[in-house]
Amino acid sequence: EAGERYAACGKIILLGEHAVVYGRPAIALPIPLAVEAMVRREGQGINIVIPRWGLEQPVHANTQGLSGILAKILKDLDLDRENMTIEVFPHIPRAMGLGGSSALAVAILRALDAQFDLGMDNSRINELAYECEKAAHGTPSGVDNTVATYGTPLRYQQVDGKPIFRDLRLTEPLQLVVGITGRESLTADTVAQVRNAWTQHPDRYNSIFDQIGSLTEAAEQALEQGKLGDLGDLMNLCHGYLNALQLSTPELEELIHIARANGALGAKLTGGGGGGSMIALCPDNPDAVAQAMQAAGYETLSVTVG
Numbered sequence: 001e002a003g004e005r006y007a008a009c010g011k012i013i014l015l016g017e018h019a020v021v022y023g024r025p026a027i028a029l030p031i032p033l034a035v036e037a038m039v040r041r042e043g044q045g046i047n048i049v050i051p052r053w054g055l056e057q058p059v060h061a062n063t064q065g066l067s068g069i070l071a072k073i074l075k076d077l078d079l080d081r082e083n084m085t086i087e088v089f090p091h092i093p094r095a096m097g098l099g100g101s102s103a104l105a106v107a108i109l110r111a112l113d114a115q116f117d118l119g120m121d122n123s124r125i126n127e128l129a130y131e132c133e134k135a136a137h138g139t140p141s142g143v144d145n146t147v148a149t150y151g152t153p154l155r156y157q158q159v160d161g162k163p164i165f166r167d168l169r170l171t172e173p174l175q176l177v178v179g180i181t182g183r184e185s186l187t188a189d190t191v192a193q194v195r196n197a198w199t200q201h202p203d204r205y206n207s208i209f210d211q212i213g214s215l216t217e218a219a220e221q222a223l224e225q226g227k228l229g230d231l232g233d234l235m236n237l238c239h240g241y242l243n244a245l246q247l248s249t250p251e252l253e254e255l256i257h258i259a260r261a262n263g264a265l266g267a268k269l270t271g272g273g274g275g276g277s278m279i280a281l282c283p284d285n286p287d288a289v290a291q292a293m294q295a296a297g298y299e300t301l302s303v304t305v306g
């Protein structure tokens, strides 16, 4: 029978990436309809199909990557002996720091929930998506799966290992342009790189995380009071610290330069860094900024949040 598609959000980290892994707050914004998924009860065994990535493979325990992670989830849900095809439709590029892996997990969980009447609420879906994130990249803060599940702008923090988050109220929709470097980056690698530096010099790096944390607190106020000029400054400062953590690349720097030169109020890398994507705050001129990035050979994504 024709299945129905279930959607999940991607995310943009406005401020606070990496520091959020060390208990500081982060602000994350949803990218609506980032991934859709559909489950059909058909065929032999369990297969996953992602037409856009040319991927079609059986879901097996003891395999690496997506298929192995899915196998574990299906076992936990007691669905591992069913016959089904899981079809996934990603609408954002992968490994670009936009939360694609969490969105994929949440969309699949929603489609499974509907097809098998599992009665999962958002909190259960969020919990399972977090397990997928852990399997995919070690020590995630949990911000990606939370935004993918709830789909609202959030302040997110881990306190004593537990996620604490609340909705942020925007005074007006926020216009962002995402500049995509095209250079895939594994969050697991950049998180490990930062952890390595922190392990060797905890005091030095804790003070950088504190600085990022206080910029994030200030940004929360700027956002809720509609002070976009302030917010842009805070984004620029935050990028300076991310640069200090050696998370930037020549492509990210070029995109940031283009954004600022074309009138963006602020610009910074977003997510894991080391490639991936950057964001520019452009309330008045998103098209001009996007076109300048495209003219330099980059793909862009224009996002209105709220």
Ligand code: PMV
Residues within 6 Å of the ligand: 013, 016, 017, 018, 019, 020, 021, 096, 097, 098, 099, 139, 140, 141, 142, 143, 144, 187, 191, 270, 271, 272, 273, 276
């Ligand atoms: O690269 P992304 O989109 O998965 O973002 C990662 C954000 C980090 O703070 C670097 C890691 C995390 O788990 O929060």
